[in-house]
Amino acid sequence: MSRSTRAATAAARRVTLNGAVSPRLPNKEEEDFEIPIKEEQESPQRASRKRNAVAPSETKSRKKVKTEDGSGLISPPPTDDTKKTMTTPSSKKSPAKDLQAKKLKSYAQFANKSPFPDFHHPTPEECKVAHRILASLHGERVRPKEVVASTTRAGCGDSPSVLDALVRTILSQNTSDKNSTRAKLSMDKVYGGSDKWDAIVAGGQAKLQEAIKCGGLSAVKSKVIIGILQQAYEKYGEYSLDHLHQASSDDAMREMLSFQGVGPKTASCVSLFCLQRESFAVDTHVWRITGLLGWRPKSASRDETYAHLDVMIPDEDKYGLHILLVTHGKKCDECRAGGKNLGKCELRKAFRNAKVKGEAGEDAKQEEVDAIKWEKEEDEENKEPAKKRQKK
Numbered sequence: 001m002s003r004s005t006r007a008a009t010a011a012a013r014r015v016t017l018n019g020a021v022s023p024r025l026p027n028k029e030e031e032d033f034e035i036p037i038k039e040e041q042e043s044p045q046r047a048s049r050k051r052n053a054v055a056p057s058e059t060k061s062r063k064k065v066k067t068e069d070g071s072g073l074i075s076p077p078p079t080d081d082t083k084k085t086m087t088t089p090s091s092k093k094s095p096a097k098d099l100q101a102k103k104l105k106s107y108a109q110f111a112n113k114s115p116f117p118d119f120h121h122p123t124p125e126e127c128k129v130a131h132r133i134l135a136s137l138h139g140e141r142v143r144p145k146e147v148v149a150s151t152t153r154a155g156c157g158d159s160p161s162v163l164d165a166l167v168r169t170i171l172s173q174n175t176s177d178k179n180s181t182r183a184k185l186s187m188d189k190v191y192g193g194s195d196k197w198d199a200i201v202a203g204g205q206a207k208l209q210e211a212i213k214c215g216g217l218s219a220v221k222s223k224v225i226i227g228i229l230q231q232a233y234e235k236y237g238e239y240s241l242d243h244l245h246q247a248s249s250d251d252a253m254r255e256m257l258s259f260q261g262v263g264p265k266t267a268s269c270v271s272l273f274c275l276q277r278e279s280f281a282v283d284t285h286v287w288r289i290t291g292l293l294g295w296r297p298k299s300a301s302r303d304e305t306y307a308h309l310d311v312m313i314p315d316e317d318k319y320g321l322h323i324l325l326v327t328h329g330k331k332c333d334e335c336r337a338g339g340k341n342l343g344k345c346e347l348r349k350a351f352r353n354a355k356v357k358g359e360a361g362e363d364a365k366q367e368e369v370d371a372i373k374w375e376k377e378e379d380e381e382n383k384e385p386a387k388k389r390q391k392k
Contacts, residue, residue, distance in 0.1 A: 096260050103257045107264065110307035111250060115300075119308070122295040126351075127317045130293065133350050134324035138331070141320040147274060149194065153177065154184040157269035157281075162241035163232065164195055165274035166256070167225055169266045175216040183215025197229050197239035224261030231259055249277045264306045272322065278315035281322055282306040284337070285329025292335060293351060 109115075122130070135141070149159035156172045159165040171187075172180040190211040191199045200208055209222035233239055244252040252275055256267035268281035282290075286309075287302045295312075296305045313321065329335055334345040343349060 100258055100260070103263065104254060106303065106307075107253060107257055110311075111253075112311065114308040114311045115304050116297055116308050119297055122290075122293070122309075122312055124314050126293075126295070127313050127321060129351060130347065131317050131321050131324065133347050134328055135320070137346055138324055138327045141323040143276065143319045147276065151194075152181070152185075154180040155273075156180075157266075157271075157273035159274055161195060162244050162270065162274055163197065163229070163239060165270045166228060166241070166259075166262065166266065169269045170221055170224055170228075170261065171212065171215055173217070173221070173266070179215045183212040183218075183221075186214055187211045201226060201229050201233070201239075227261060228259050245275060249275075249279070252277070253279075264303050268306060268310070272319060278318045280306065280310045280313050280318045282309060283326060285326045286322065288337065289325050289329055289335050289347075292348060 147158065147160045149155070149161065149164060154168045154171050154177070157165045157169045159168055168180075168184060171183045175183075187200075187208070188194050188196075190207070191203070205222050205226050208226060209218045212218045212221060215221070229239055232241055236243075241255070244255060247255065249271060252271060253267050256262050256270060257264070265281055265283060268279045269283075271277040271279040272281050280286075282302050282305045284302075287296075287305050290296050290305060290309065291298065291300075296308055300308065310318075328347060329337075332345055332347070333339055334341055334348065341348065
């Protein structure tokens with residue numbers, strides 16, 4: 001992938017659900033932030049320049065007009081007719097409700113089927129091959145019998161408390177493990193321990209934002225965390241979602257997706273680690289490497305990739321394969337963000353060999369044989385002009 005293509009892809013990945021662009025993070029390990037992030041406020045200098053650019057005739061009536069959200073267009077002052085047709089508070093659409101409906105509709109549409117029905121990878125055999133190779137590189141990953149919340153790191157979804165698992169996963173979004181852990185430990189210190197939900201809500205967003213500031217995107221994350229706590233309390237009369245341990249996997253996913261700021265990746269992580277269900281969470285590392293392996297269409301978004309892979313990957317491989325792909329994405333020089341294919345990565349090299357040998361199924365074998373044949377033909381075509389030049 002060329003530098004310009006990577007830049008375009010990175011820019012596209014920063015576009016959030018409401019079309020706004022999330023701020024660029026200083027670290028390389030970006031994760032999918034699953035709530036709309038508004039653009040940062042303009043600096044006073046830039047706002048002043050814009051005001052000076054407005055024509056004098058427009059300046060006088062500026063206070064009387066409204067700006068359409070996101071359009072940058074100035075609406076004319078309302079007339080008597082338009083005042084009559086203006087929406088009342090009760091009839092206004094709620095962006096949060098619209099977003100919630102879209103998430104649930106998307107999940108219901110692809111809960112048990114892939115959004116790419118004609119894309120047949122990965123096969124169960126391909127999953128076994130990749131799982132075996134990654135386990136040999138990084139060690140086998142086995143699901144623990146009991147979930148214990150760590151006191152030394154954040155741990156994405158790694159807690160027996162569903163609320164705690166959600167908060168830990170939100171803190172891990174768009175940042176490194178080191179930063180999310182720093183934010184979690186800081187939060188626990190400020191509020192006198194973990195799971196102090198009533199104190200967090202009572203303290204307000206400003207206090208929480210300051211407590212988790214060291215983890216990045218604290219303004220957005222603090223708003224999401226308090227929002228989830230308030231929604232849970234309003235719905236159940238307590239700060240707890242532990243009833244999801246007894247819910248079906250489908251109902252648990254729907255419940256978590258109904259909260260603002262919780263998307264498929266966060267809900268899947270909580271299902272996989274906290275609820276100990278078979279769910280294949282797709283973070284930035286999984287999305288990138290499955291693209292390198294040809295396990296998803298190149299144009300597939302992370303949410304689409306989740307819907308596709310959760311159907312295609314066998315349940316018995318989901319836990320170990322997810323963790324191993326994340327680990328490999330952080331450690332492999334060729335498969336990490338910005339890495340270059342040097343032909344030394346055991347996964348990519350051995351995976352191709354496995355397909356050629358037929359270990360990934362006959363369809364994969366034929367595709368790889370055809371690809372190798374095409375590459376050889378292309379090499380010969382490139383060599384032909386050089387031979388002619390040498391004869392001259």
